[in-house]
Amino acid sequence: MRRLVSTAHMVKPDLRRGEITPTREAYKTSLGIAMPAVVEMVSLALMDIISMIMVGRLGDFAISSVALTAQPRMIFFSVFFALNVSVTAIIARAKGAGEEEKARSCLRHALLLIIILGTLMTVLAVFFARPMMLLAGAQSDTIGPAASYFRIAGYGLIFQVATGTICAAQRATGNTKITLKVSVTAKIVQVLFNFLLIEGRFGFPALGIDGAAVSIVIVGVVGFCLAFTSILQKDSFLRLRRTDNWKPDPEMARTIGRLSLGSTIEQVGLRIGFFLYARVVADLGTLQFAAHSIAMQLLNLSFTFADGIGAATTSLVGQNLGKKRPDLSIMYGKLGMRLAFAAAAFLSVTAFIIRYWFTGLFTDDPYVLELTLGLFLLIIVILPIQTTQVVMGGSLRGAGDVRYVAMTMFVTVGVLRPLTGFVLAYPLGLGLMGAWIAIIIDQAVRLCLLFFRFSGGKWIRAKL
Numbered sequence: 001m002r003r004l005v006s007t008a009h010m011v012k013p014d015l016r017r018g019e020i021t022p023t024r025e026a027y028k029t030s031l032g033i034a035m036p037a038v039v040e041m042v043s044l045a046l047m048d049i050i051s052m053i054m055v056g057r058l059g060d061f062a063i064s065s066v067a068l069t070a071q072p073r074m075i076f077f078s079v080f081f082a083l084n085v086s087v088t089a090i091i092a093r094a095k096g097a098g099e100e101e102k103a104r105s106c107l108r109h110a111l112l113l114i115i116i117l118g119t120l121m122t123v124l125a126v127f128f129a130r131p132m133m134l135l136a137g138a139q140s141d142t143i144g145p146a147a148s149y150f151r152i153a154g155y156g157l158i159f160q161v162a163t164g165t166i167c168a169a170q171r172a173t174g175n176t177k178i179t180l181k182v183s184v185t186a187k188i189v190q191v192l193f194n195f196l197l198i199e200g201r202f203g204f205p206a207l208g209i210d211g212a213a214v215s216i217v218i219v220g221v222v223g224f225c226l227a228f229t230s231i232l233q234k235d236s237f238l239r240l241r242r243t244d245n246w247k248p249d250p251e252m253a254r255t256i257g258r259l260s261l262g263s264t265i266e267q268v269g270l271r272i273g274f275f276l277y278a279r280v281v282a283d284l285g286t287l288q289f290a291a292h293s294i295a296m297q298l299l300n301l302s303f304t305f306a307d308g309i310g311a312a313t314t315s316l317v318g319q320n321l322g323k324k325r326p327d328l329s330i331m332y333g334k335l336g337m338r339l340a341f342a343a344a345a346f347l348s349v350t351a352f353i354i355r356y357w358f359t360g361l362f363t364d365d366p367y368v369l370e371l372t373l374g375l376f377l378l379i380i381v382i383l384p385i386q387t388t389q390v391v392m393g394g395s396l397r398g399a400g401d402v403r404y405v406a407m408t409m410f411v412t413v414g415v416l417r418p419l420t421g422f423v424l425a426y427p428l429g430l431g432l433m434g435a436w437i438a439i440i441i442d443q444a445v446r447l448c449l450l451f452f453r454f455s456g457g458k459w460i461r462a463k464l
Helices: 023-056 060-097 100-127 129-135 143-154 157-172 176-197 209-230 250-282 286-322 326-360 366-398 402-425 431-456
Strands: none
Touching: 023 060, 023 176, 023 209, 023 286, 023 326, 060 100, 060 129, 060 143, 060 157, 060 209, 060 250, 060 286, 060 366, 060 402, 100 129, 100 143, 100 157, 100 250, 129 143, 143 209, 157 176, 157 209, 157 286, 176 209, 250 286, 250 402, 250 431, 286 326, 286 366, 286 431, 326 366, 366 402, 366 431, 402 431
16 A cells, blocks of 8 residues: 555656655645645536536426537637647646746737637627537427527637636646636526526526526626636736736747647547537437436536546646656656546445435436436446546646647547447447447547556657
């Protein structure tokens, strides 16, 4: 057990560049960054679940309608997620090297890009909502509500992506407490307005699914105001001022563009893969898609634990590479994987215990309940694989090795998952269960590919 958890055994002697951080101190540092991020991610997921429960009170068609908008919205966000990966890698290195102006320049350039691209994406979301929902697999009973929800939510897109970029920059510096405050406060506002607007309470109109979309717009504005305030503080490492040099810097633009290109390939592959996979499931029928959406709520909740730990690992790996300590980057990468696996064990037991209660929160349809409970057993298998590979990918991104991660995600999520999902669900006749077995195959292959890359050590020499 000592060899498993001790930092002294995480780095080979020939790779050491100095004294290895003591075990207690290393875990304290990692958890100090990870815990606020985990609390933030879990809180956001829980509030999304609460929002879905509120929507579910309108009927199973409402759950399916909102779920149909998820992947098209994520395709819109994919460009900005790619931008955030480059922002995180650049600012984490700059933080480790003590280069404040470089970090601030990176954030300024990212915000300028968001203003341009965010405006374009908003126009597309508003004017092409219905065709996108038809492409996503909307049926006759879901096309109207889904298109309306997507169109209204589109007005808040630019605020959401700007908030995400600022929070990504703050996490890169290790300041996860600020992003916790921003994200959780904004989500509380969303739940509140869902409560007021979906069914109409305290004099507010009953807008149904449209009320949930209006809440997303409101939370986007609130989140942006809170996040933007955090980078105006005098003591902030990322402080921005009106008097700063806002003219584009060719060198910084090239660096962001080079890193974002690899991440864009990853994100486009991810979103297309998720989109195609969601279409495979949607074609099984409204009730099957409702069961799938409920099970995904739990899978997404468990993913947040890994994502929070991964955010801390990304920051620590990047910062230590900036300090010219690749050995400590390796150590924090391995330490993060151990924390992730421990979280997965806890989550697997919890998922098994709460499966009946959790499913009953969303629906009382016997057929949907039966389908969802079967999927929960597969989730228990998925969790250890998912948490480990998420943190491993975070380590590689923190080092700037985004192209390898991008190609891995493109192949496994963009091609393997929808293809195997289709084959298992339709030609082999396994239906919804077959589609979920495809998730296990995707996650396992991804874990193997990322493990070989991390173990090889080439990532510690990645250049930004």
